[in-house]
Amino acid sequence: MASEAAASSISSFPRRLAMESNALLWFRKGLRIHDNPALDYARRESNNLFPVFVIDPRYLHPDSSAFSLGSTRAGINRIRFLLECLSDLDSSLRRLGSRLLVLRGDSDPASAICRIVKEWKIRKLCFEYDTEPYGQELDRKVKIMIVRLGFLKDFASKHGIEVFCPVSHTLFNPADVIGKNGGKPPLTYQSFIALAGKPEGPLEVTYSELPPVGNVGESELLTVPTIEELGYKEMIEEEFPPFRGGESEALRRLKEVLKDKEWIANFEKPKGDPSAFLKPATTVLSPYLKFGCLSSRYFYQRLHNVYQIVGKHTSPPVSLLGQLLWREFFYTVAFGTPNFDQMIGNKICKQVPWREDEALLVAWREGRTGYPWIDAIMIQFIHWEKGRDVFERLLLDSDWAINNGNWLWLSSSAFFNQYYRIYSPISFGKKYDPDGKYIRHFIPVLKDIPNEYVYEPWTAPLSVQRKANCIIGKDYPRPVVSHDTASKECKKKMGEVYAKDRSMKSCKKESSKSATLRKRKK
Structure with missing residues (x-):
C-alpha cells in the first residue's frame, strides 16, 4: 500500500x-x-x-x-x-x-x-x-x-x-515555530498560522525492497502479539469499534474521502452533524494520524491538491485543512508549555477551584447522567483533568497534546475565555437530530420513548414511560444534576476566577510601571 x-x-x-x-x-x-x-x-x-x-x-x-x-x-x-x-x-x-x-x-x-x-x-x-x-x-x-x-x-x-x-509526526517542527515567536509558544490559532508558514512536502519515494534483517543472535523476538497473548482474556468481538488499524486501512480511507471533492471543498467544522454515526460527518482519519499510519504531510498535500482542482473552498480555521492545522497548534503549545497536562504549574491555565465529586464523575464516565443526548456531558463542575483521563484511556484517537488542549479549551481554563457559553444537553441535540435517532441507537432502553420526550425522558408522564417499557429512575437514571442549577453555579465560580485573574494581572502591570518609573528617576 x-x-x-x-x-x-x-x-x-x-x-x-x-x-x-x-x-x-x-x-x-x-x-x-x-x-x-x-x-x-x-x-x-x-x-x-x-x-x-x-x-x-x-x-x-x-x-x-x-x-x-x-x-x-x-x-x-x-x-x-x-x-x-x-x-x-x-x-x-x-x-x-x-x-x-x-x-x-x-x-x-x-x-x-x-x-x-x-x-x-x-x-x-x-x-x-x-x-x-x-x-x-x-x-x-x-x-x-x-x-x-x-x-x-x-x-x-x-x-x-x-x-x-x-x-x-507533525507538519512543522514545534521548536521552530516557538523560536520564531521569541521562545514562547503562540497562544492563539491566528498567531500560530502567521508564524508557521507552509509545511514541507512529503517524501516522494516508494521502495521495491529494503535491506535484509541482520543477525539478531539470541535475542528474544516475538511476532506481533494478539490481544490474548498480551494477557487479555475477556474478549467479545462486538465490543470493538468498526475501525481497523494500519497504514493500508488509513490510505484506503483517505482515498475514499478524496473522491468527494465537493464535500472536501465545502467542509466547515461547526456545521457538521454531531449526531451522524452511520456515516460520520468527519473523515475518521484521526486515529490513523495519531498512530502515524497516515502522514500529516501527505494528508495536507492531498487536501491542497483538491483545493487547487476545485478552486473555491472553505478556509482555516473551519476547513478540513484548517482542522489539520488545529492539530499542529495544540502540538506546538503543548511542546512549549511545561505541565501542559495539569492545572497546577501550568502558566497558561486558569487556577479554578474545581469540585471533586467521584459519584458524578463515575456517572458521566459510565453514561448514567440521565441526559440522553450525549450521556457523557460534562456540565457538572468537575475538574477538567478527570474528564481528560477518561478520554485519554477510551478514545481510539486519544492524542496527548490534542486531548489536553481541547479540555483546557472547553473548560475555559486556557485559550477560550467565554466561560458563560454552555451547551444545553437538551436543545443542542434537538437542533441536529429532532427524532433522537442517535439516542435510540446508543441507548436502546429509550428507543420507544416518543420524540417529544426523548431528550428529557424524566418529563414524560408515567403512563408514557410504562408504554415505552422505560421507567425513569429504574430503567434509565434521573438527571444527576439540574442543568439550570449546575450551569449557573459553574458560571458564578468561573466568573470569580476570571475576576481574580484580571485583578492579579492589573496589579502586576501597575507594579511593572512603578518599577520602570523608579529606574528612570535613578
Missing part, C-alpha cells in the same frame, strides 16, 4: 556499502512506510536494517485496577487498534524483504533499545522525534545510554553511533 502514498521514483537499498553498517529503525508513532524519513535514511545508510517495535508495559500490559479493560494508560479498543497497525506494518515490511522485530520492554523501551544497540552492533539508530513529555524522556534516556555505550565497546568507541530522529 505504500505505492498509494508516493508519486514516482522506485528505490532499492544500496548494496555498494563496503563495510558492514547496521541500522536500527525504532518504530514508535510513525507506523507506516510512506513519508517516513527515519526509514528512508536508515535504508540508504545500511547494509542490514533492523525494524523494531518495543512492547511498552505502560501502554500494553493489563492493569486490573483500571476502571475499564485495558492497560494503565489505554483501553482495550486502542490496544487492539495498535496491534492491527503493527500487523499491517509487518506485512508491508515483509513484502519488501524485511520484517518487524517485536521486543519486550520489561522495564521501559529505552532499556530494551540500548541493549540491542549493543548486542547487534548498531551504527545508526533512527526513530521519529516525539514531542510528548514521555517520549522526550525516553529519547533522553536512550541518548545518555548510547553515549555510555561508546566507552564500553570497541565498535562504538571506534566508529561511533549516529542517532537520527527527524520531525515527521
Whole structure:
C-alpha cells in the first residue's frame, strides 16, 4: 500500500556499502512506510536494517485496577487498534524483504533499545522525534545510554553511533515555530498560522525492497502479539469499534474521502452533524494520524491538491485543512508549555477551584447522567483533568497534546475565555437530530420513548414511560444534576476566577510601571 502514498521514483537499498553498517529503525508513532524519513535514511545508510517495535508495559500490559479493560494508560479498543497497525506494518515490511522485530520492554523501551544497540552492533539508530513529555524522556534516556555505550565497546568507541530522529509526526517542527515567536509558544490559532508558514512536502519515494534483517543472535523476538497473548482474556468481538488499524486501512480511507471533492471543498467544522454515526460527518482519519499510519504531510498535500482542482473552498480555521492545522497548534503549545497536562504549574491555565465529586464523575464516565443526548456531558463542575483521563484511556484517537488542549479549551481554563457559553444537553441535540435517532441507537432502553420526550425522558408522564417499557429512575437514571442549577453555579465560580485573574494581572502591570518609573528617576 505504500505505492498509494508516493508519486514516482522506485528505490532499492544500496548494496555498494563496503563495510558492514547496521541500522536500527525504532518504530514508535510513525507506523507506516510512506513519508517516513527515519526509514528512508536508515535504508540508504545500511547494509542490514533492523525494524523494531518495543512492547511498552505502560501502554500494553493489563492493569486490573483500571476502571475499564485495558492497560494503565489505554483501553482495550486502542490496544487492539495498535496491534492491527503493527500487523499491517509487518506485512508491508515483509513484502519488501524485511520484517518487524517485536521486543519486550520489561522495564521501559529505552532499556530494551540500548541493549540491542549493543548486542547487534548498531551504527545508526533512527526513530521519529516525539514531542510528548514521555517520549522526550525516553529519547533522553536512550541518548545518555548510547553515549555510555561508546566507552564500553570497541565498535562504538571506534566508529561511533549516529542517532537520527527527524520531525515527521507533525507538519512543522514545534521548536521552530516557538523560536520564531521569541521562545514562547503562540497562544492563539491566528498567531500560530502567521508564524508557521507552509509545511514541507512529503517524501516522494516508494521502495521495491529494503535491506535484509541482520543477525539478531539470541535475542528474544516475538511476532506481533494478539490481544490474548498480551494477557487479555475477556474478549467479545462486538465490543470493538468498526475501525481497523494500519497504514493500508488509513490510505484506503483517505482515498475514499478524496473522491468527494465537493464535500472536501465545502467542509466547515461547526456545521457538521454531531449526531451522524452511520456515516460520520468527519473523515475518521484521526486515529490513523495519531498512530502515524497516515502522514500529516501527505494528508495536507492531498487536501491542497483538491483545493487547487476545485478552486473555491472553505478556509482555516473551519476547513478540513484548517482542522489539520488545529492539530499542529495544540502540538506546538503543548511542546512549549511545561505541565501542559495539569492545572497546577501550568502558566497558561486558569487556577479554578474545581469540585471533586467521584459519584458524578463515575456517572458521566459510565453514561448514567440521565441526559440522553450525549450521556457523557460534562456540565457538572468537575475538574477538567478527570474528564481528560477518561478520554485519554477510551478514545481510539486519544492524542496527548490534542486531548489536553481541547479540555483546557472547553473548560475555559486556557485559550477560550467565554466561560458563560454552555451547551444545553437538551436543545443542542434537538437542533441536529429532532427524532433522537442517535439516542435510540446508543441507548436502546429509550428507543420507544416518543420524540417529544426523548431528550428529557424524566418529563414524560408515567403512563408514557410504562408504554415505552422505560421507567425513569429504574430503567434509565434521573438527571444527576439540574442543568439550570449546575450551569449557573459553574458560571458564578468561573466568573470569580476570571475576576481574580484580571485583578492579579492589573496589579502586576501597575507594579511593572512603578518599577520602570523608579529606574528612570535613578
